[in-house]
Amino acid sequence: MTDxxxxxxxxVWGALPSTSAYAVDVGEHAPSFALPTAAGDSVSLERxxxxxxxxxxxxxxxxxxxxxxxxxxxxxxxxxxxxxxxxAINVDKKQADATRFLRETxxxxxxxxxxxxxxxxxxxxxxxxxxxxxxxxGNVVAVEQGFRDQSPAALEQKIRALIMxx
Amino acid sequence: xxxxxxxxxxxxxLLATAGCATLNPPQPWEKGDLAKxxxxxxxxxxxxxxxxxxYTSKEGAGGGYGIGGGGCGCN
Numbered sequence: 001m002t003d004x005x006x007x008x009x010x011x012v013w014g015a016l017p018s019t020s021a022y023a024v025d026v027g028e029h030a031p032s033f034a035l036p037t038a039a040g041d042s043v044s045l046e047r048x049x050x051x052x053x054x055x056x057x058x059x060x061x062x063x064x065x066x067x068x069x070x071x072x073x074x075x076x077x078x079x080x081x082x083x084x085x086x087x088a089i090n091v092d093k094k095q096a097d098a099t100r101f102l103r104e105t106x107x108x109x110x111x112x113x114x115x116x117x118x119x120x121x122x123x124x125x126x127x128x129x130x131x132x133x134x135x136x137x138g139n140v141v142a143v144e145q146g147f148r149d150q151s152p153a154a155l156e157q158k159i160r161a162l163i164m165x166x
Numbered sequence: 167x168x169x170x171x172x173x174x175x176x177x178x179x180l181l182a183t184a185g186c187a188t189l190n191p192p193q194p195w196e197k198g199d200l201a202k203x204x205x206x207x208x209x210x211x212x213x214x215x216x217x218x219x220x221y222t223s224k225e226g227a228g229g230g231y232g233i234g235g236g237g238c239g240c241n
Contacts (some may be wrong), residue, residue, distance in 0.1 A: 061201035091195035120195040127194050 023124035026143060030055070030134045031122040035089060035112035038099070043112050045138065048085050052162040053134040054155075056088040057120050060101035062128040068147040069105045076109040079159060083136075083166050089114050091128075131155075135162055 011103055024031060030053075033045035045053065056072065058065035076086050088107035090098045093115055102111065114120065123132065133142040133155070142158050144151060192200065199205065208214040221227045 057195065059195065059198060061198045093198055097198070117193065117195050121193065125194055128197070130194075 009164070023126060024122075024132065024140055024143070026140055028140050030140050031119070031120070032118045032131060033089075033114075035114050035119065037110065038067055038095075039114055043087060043110055045134070047089075049138060050077075050136050051083050051085045052136060052159065052166060054084060054086045054131060054159065055134060056086065056129055056131040057091060057123070057125050058088050058129045059091050060097040061092075064147040065129045066105055068129055069107060071152050073108045075156065075159060076080070079163055082163050084159060084163060086110065087112060089119055091117055091120055122140075133158055133162065136166055
C-alpha cells in the first residue's frame with residue numbers, strides 16, 4: 001500500500017513541469033513591451049495609451065502574414081489619423097529575413113523586432129500570425145489567430161467601434 | 167535488498183521521464199526552420215499534388231500524408 005502511495009507521489013511530482021503557459025485573452029490587460037524598430041527607435045505599448053492599438057505578431061516564413069500586410073496597410077491609411085496604431089512585432093531569428101520580406105511586402109505601419117521571442121512568450125501566442133486589438137486603456141478587446149479571407153471584415157468592424165468610442 | 171534496489175531503479179526511471187518535460191516543443195513563433203522547404207515531407211508541392219491526384223482518381227485512395235502547411239500551424 002505504501003508502495004503505491006509512494007509511486008503516485010513520484011508520478012504527480014514528475015507531471016508538474018508539464019503545465020503550459022498562460023495565454024492572454026479578451027478583457028485582460030495587454031502585457032507591456034518596449035521593442036526597437038529597424039531604425040533603433042524604441043516603441044512601447046505604454047506610450048500608446050489613448051490610442052487604439054492593433055498588435056500583430058508575424059514572421060517572414062508565415063504565409064498568411066504576407067496576406068495580412070496589405071490589409072494592415074489599408075487600415076493604417078484609413079484609421080491612422082483617427083487614433084489607430086498598428087504595431088507589427090517580427091519574431092524572425094534573423095532580421096535580414098524580415099528585411100527581405102518587407103522589401104517584397106512593404107509595411108506602412110510600425111514594425112518592431114523581437115528575435116529572442118520574449119513578447120510572443122508573454123502573450124503566449126498560439127499560432128502565426130496572431131493579433132491583439134487593444135483599447136485606449138490597454139485592455140485586449142479581440143484576439144485573432146491566423147489571417148483568413150473573412151478576418152478583415154470582422155476586425156475592421158471592431159476597430160471602427162473602438163475608434164468611435166474613443 | 168533486491169526489492170529496495172528495484173524500487174530505487176523504478177524511481178530513477180520515473181524521475182528520468184520528468185526530464186522529457188524540459189524538451190519543450192518549438193513555440194509557434196520559433197518554427198522558422200520547420201517552415202523551410204527542405205524541412206517538408208515533400209519539398210515539391212506541385213509534384214505532390216499531381217501524385218495525390220493520380221492516387222485519388224486511379225486508385226480511389228487519398229489522405230494519410232500528414233498535415234499540410236508550412237510549420238507555423240496556420241496555413
